[in-house]
Amino acid sequence: MARASTKRGFTFKDFLVKLHLYLGLTLGLLFALLGLTGSMLAFDDEIVRLMNSDKLTSVEQGHMLSLEEATLHMQNWAETHDTKGELADIQPPTGSDGVYSFNYREGRRNVGAYKMDAYSGEILGEFHFTDTFMFTVMQFHEKFLAGGTGKTITGITAGTAFFILLSGYILWWPKKRRFKQAFKIKWNANTMRVLFDSHKAFGAALGLVMIVSAFTGFTMAFPEVFEAPISAFSERTQFQGPFESKDSGGEPLSLSALVMLVDERYSGGTITDIRLPRERTATYRLEVKHTGDIHEDGDTILLLDQYTGAELINWSPSQMTAADSFFNWMRPLHEAQAFGLIHQILFAIAGLLPPFLYVTGVWMWLKKRKLNRKPKRTAAAAA
Numbered sequence: 001m002a003r004a005s006t007k008r009g010f011t012f013k014d015f016l017v018k019l020h021l022y023l024g025l026t027l028g029l030l031f032a033l034l035g036l037t038g039s040m041l042a043f044d045d046e047i048v049r050l051m052n053s054d055k056l057t058s059v060e061q062g063h064m065l066s067l068e069e070a071t072l073h074m075q076n077w078a079e080t081h082d083t084k085g086e087l088a089d090i091q092p093p094t095g096s097d098g099v100y101s102f103n104y105r106e107g108r109r110n111v112g113a114y115k116m117d118a119y120s121g122e123i124l125g126e127f128h129f130t131d132t133f134m135f136t137v138m139q140f141h142e143k144f145l146a147g148g149t150g151k152t153i154t155g156i157t158a159g160t161a162f163f164i165l166l167s168g169y170i171l172w173w174p175k176k177r178r179f180k181q182a183f184k185i186k187w188n189a190n191t192m193r194v195l196f197d198s199h200k201a202f203g204a205a206l207g208l209v210m211i212v213s214a215f216t217g218f219t220m221a222f223p224e225v226f227e228a229p230i231s232a233f234s235e236r237t238q239f240q241g242p243f244e245s246k247d248s249g250g251e252p253l254s255l256s257a258l259v260m261l262v263d264e265r266y267s268g269g270t271i272t273d274i275r276l277p278r279e280r281t282a283t284y285r286l287e288v289k290h291t292g293d294i295h296e297d298g299d300t301i302l303l304l305d306q307y308t309g310a311e312l313i314n315w316s317p318s319q320m321t322a323a324d325s326f327f328n329w330m331r332p333l334h335e336a337q338a339f340g341l342i343h344q345i346l347f348a349i350a351g352l353l354p355p356f357l358y359v360t361g362v363w364m365w366l367k368k369r370k371l372n373r374k375p376k377r378t379a380a381a382a383a
Contacts, residue, residue: 155221
């Protein structure tokens with residue numbers, strides 16, 4: 001009687017194994033580099049502040065200078081020190097650092113960024129984030145230091161990483177929901193088994209965090225991919241400009257009046273950035289942060305008439321459509337801003353996962369190839 005064939009066809013699981021393997025081998029190294037730099041960027045503000053503490057922190061003592069007092073002091077200092085450009089942006093202290101930031105520009109080019117002790121009024125020095133090590137890390141993470149082409153590559157890598165992680169989860173998912181067994185690592189087994197167990201267990205434990213990171217990274221790189229399907233359910237807000245102040249020939253609102261207006265109209269908000277009007281028809285542009293906001297500088301952007309304070313744009317969560325909210329969440333989720341310190345720690349740890357998965361995955365692949373070649377060499381020698 002003829003024996004039944006034991007051969008089986010190419011299954012969906014086989015497809016996932018191949019997809020997971022070859023995507024990991026081709027773009028896994030780039031994904032590992034993005035994960036490593038992303039892990040560092042989870043605490044980029046803290047790292048920059050630590051490495052530049054002399055310019056970015058002050059010793060709290062006495063009365064904090066008001067916005068108007070600090071700005072006048074800065075302008076007087078700039079005149080005596082022949083500072084280039086025109087004051088364009090002011091960032092008041094928003095945390096425990098006690099430092100004002102004043103940014104000067106010529107046209108659209110930044111020519112000076114000065115830090116001031118908010119208590120003593122001392123100019124702590126000129127500081128540019130673009131001169132820091134963390135800026136280089138950020139540029140590598142966003143575009144591999146290769147401009148627009150690099151940005152496209154990082155976006156493709158993020159999309160590929162999403163499928164690597166998703167396929168890994170499907171392959172890992174335990175039968176009969178034996179999750180405890182699925183996370184078990186047999187440390188006393190051979191090296192190959194320890195690597196295999198570790199690859200699966202750590203990938204499953206932290207993979208969901210990296211799936212969020214990969215998805216948000218891809219969405220920010222290629223938002224147009226999601227525009228059409230999302231617009232079928234909700235339209236994104238389109239602002240129709242130009243938005244200009246009505247020049248009545250009077251004097252613009254003082255900074256103290258502007259702050260008072262914001263406090264009254266948007267109670268509970270803290271101004272994190274003020275872009276000053278540089279023409280008679282230009283507007284004040286403010287960023288305002290409220291408790292619970294997901295962006296580190298706040299979720300609200302305002303354009304106000306520089307003479308009357310009339311609201312021209314109020315871009316805040318209460319004004320957003322569902323589509324607006326979807327895209328508004330992408331950056332704070334990706335940059336570990338949305339959920340405070342826990343979010344930062346989780347992303348910093350999870351960012352180490354891609355290098356680990358890449359190293360263990362390549363090691364297992366090379367080891368398996370070596371083992372598969374032995375029978376062929378043995379057979380050839382016997383012949």
